Amino acid sequence: MFIRRWLKENHPRTFRGGVHPPDCKSITQDKKIIQAPLPETVYVLTAQGIGTPSRPIVKKGDTVEKGQVIAEATTLISSYIHAPISGKVKEITFLPHPVTGARTHAIVIKRCDDDEWTNGINESVHINALSPDDIRKQIKNAGIVGMGGASFPTHVKLSLPPGKTIDTVILNGAECEPYLTCDYRQMIERTQEIIEGLRIIMKCLSVNNAYIGVEANKMAAYEKIISAVNDDPNIKVALLKVKYPQGAEHQLIKAITGREFKPTQLPLEAGCTVYNVSTTYAIWEAIRWKRPLIERVVTITGDGIENPGNFIVRVGTPIEDLLSMVGLKKGVNKVIFGGPMMGIAQQSISGVCTIKGTGGILVTRGAETWEPRACIRCGKCINACPYGLNPSELSILCEAQKFQQAMEERNLMECKECGCCTFICTSKRPIVHLVKTAKFDLDRQKKRIQA
Numbered sequence: 251m252f253i254r255r256w257l258k259e260n261h262p263r264t265f266r267g268g269v270h271p272p273d274c275k276s277i278t279q280d281k282k283i284i285q286a287p288l289p290e291t292v293y294v295l296t297a298q299g300i301g302t303p304s305r306p307i308v309k310k311g312d313t314v315e316k317g318q319v320i321a322e323a324t325t326l327i328s329s330y331i332h333a334p335i336s337g338k339v340k341e342i343t344f345l346p347h348p349v350t351g352a353r354t355h356a357i358v359i360k361r362c363d364d365d366e367w368t369n370g371i372n373e374s375v376h377i378n379a380l381s382p383d384d385i386r387k388q389i390k391n392a393g394i395v396g397m398g399g400a401s402f403p404t405h406v407k408l409s410l411p412p413g414k415t416i417d418t419v420i421l422n423g424a425e426c427e428p429y430l431t432c433d434y435r436q437m438i439e440r441t442q443e444i445i446e447g448l449r450i451i452m453k454c455l456s457v458n459n460a461y462i463g464v465e466a467n468k469m470a471a472y473e474k475i476i477s478a479v480n481d482d483p484n485i486k487v488a489l490l491k492v493k494y495p496q497g498a499e500h501q502l503i504k505a506i507t508g509r510e511f512k513p514t515q516l517p518l519e520a521g522c523t524v525y526n527v528s529t530t531y532a533i534w535e536a537i538r539w540k541r542p543l544i545e546r547v548v549t550i551t552g553d554g555i556e557n558p559g560n561f562i563v564r565v566g567t568p569i570e571d572l573l574s575m576v577g578l579k580k581g582v583n584k585v586i587f588g589g590p591m592m593g594i595a596q597q598s599i600s601g602v603c604t605i606k607g608t609g610g611i612l613v614t615r616g617a618e619t620w621e622p623r624a625c626i627r628c629g630k631c632i633n634a635c636p637y638g639l640n641p642s643e644l645s646i647l648c649e650a651q652k653f654q655q656a657m658e659e660r661n662l663m664e665c666k667e668c669g670c671c672t673f674i675c676t677s678k679r680p681i682v683h684l685v686k687t688a689k690f691d692l693d694r695q696k697k698r699i700q701a
């Protein structure tokens with residue numbers, strides 16, 4: 251009995267399915283966070299993530315100061331955007347979005363020498379004096395969005411729908427995506443600020459139970475956090491097994507609380523809400539210092555980079571500036587926004603710039619030699635799918651362009667595009683690509699019918 255309880259409490263927790271890609275984090279895990287040089291020009295997209303694009307409120311020729319609002323939220327699911335640098339608006343144009351590839355409005359600002367904050371922000375605030383509504387309002391004003399990938403507006407996530415309650419806040423320190431170390435470095439270098447950010451979230455949601463989930467390949471961060479929260483009975487630290495996608499909301503909640511919910515549901519249905527480490531730091535900055543979200547830590551890594559590291563990068567920095575800062579080796583064949591599992595390979599880097607959700611840029615070398623083959627029904631992908639789907643059937647239906655059937659009979663829309671199936675596939679089938687294409691086509695059909 252005692253042994254069983256000891257094992258339960260001390261063994262890293264996990265979930266069913268998943269894969270074990272090489273984590274490749276040693277390239278940058280010991281590189282301290284440093285400030286990247288300020289870009290001469292930034293290209294700030296008005297669509298930073300999920301939700302309605304923001305509306306520009308500046309025009310060509312306007313002078314803007316760092317932190318000034320340059321685009322406002324247009325609907326409930328939309329966010330404010332602030333000038334990442336001081337300077338002059340050169341133009342408002344269209345540029346490719348690094349995640350969706352769609353041409354998106356971009357506010358182009360040419361930098362001046364001044365890098366001071368605009369009036370009314372970067373002021374010290376007494377957190378204890380703020381009400382939950384004050385916190386939500388300030389987070390909205392600061393343009394905070396989820397920085398773990400989807401970039402959903404954080405003030406919306408902090409406003410529970412009527413009739414819904416949660417009892418647990420989870421801070422996601424898993425960072426299970428290979429290569430990326432921006433969250434790990436922040437957990438080590440910004441420990442206290444992140445824990446304060448978590449307390450701000452708990453206060454805003456009136457929840458007094460929180461967990462910080464950290465994967466077992468980040469022991470330095472785990473120990474730093476343990477000693478920082480030691481005297482707080484409301485915050486517990488959960489050691490998680492190193493497995494991909496341990497940091498996805500469903501898998502994180504299952505591993506930490508044992509609760510499950512459908513792939514199409516939100517964590518709310520399990521009484522939980524999950525925040526990424528970078529977002530939590532941005533929340534602390536917004537509340538403690540009234541600072542808007544204009545920069546973030548980005549891991550620039552891969553075997554194609556001369557000087558990889560973790561850099562503080564202003565939103566809208568051209569990727570070409572960053573790659574010339576770190577230096578490229580010969581033979582680079584791929585530039586990916588994000589990590590190798592869920593990141594997006596860029597067709598061209600010209601005109602591509604960072605957004606609030608850019609946590610990593612991975613640059614690789616060497617030619618890919620594999621050719622996709624027919625499915626041999628080995629079943630490995632079925633065992634790996636953390637959502638209980640049948641990727642083999644999904645890929646066959648999508649390949650045959652039977653998208654409707656894939657949706658109705660094989661739950662296409664429940665696929666989170668985590669990439670476990672593609673990674674494990676014996677026949678090297680591009681399953682995620684096939685799924686994405688199918689979803690895109692179904693979405694286009696739906697829009698056509700609505701129009």
Ligand code: SF4
Nearest residue numbers: 635665666668669671
């Ligand atoms: S990409 Fe989709 S089908 Fe493949 S393992 Fe992930 S959730 Fe399952």
Ligand code: SF4
Nearest residue numbers: 625626628629631675
């Ligand atoms: S892993 Fe690949 S080859 Fe094996 S069943 Fe799945 S899709 Fe088919």
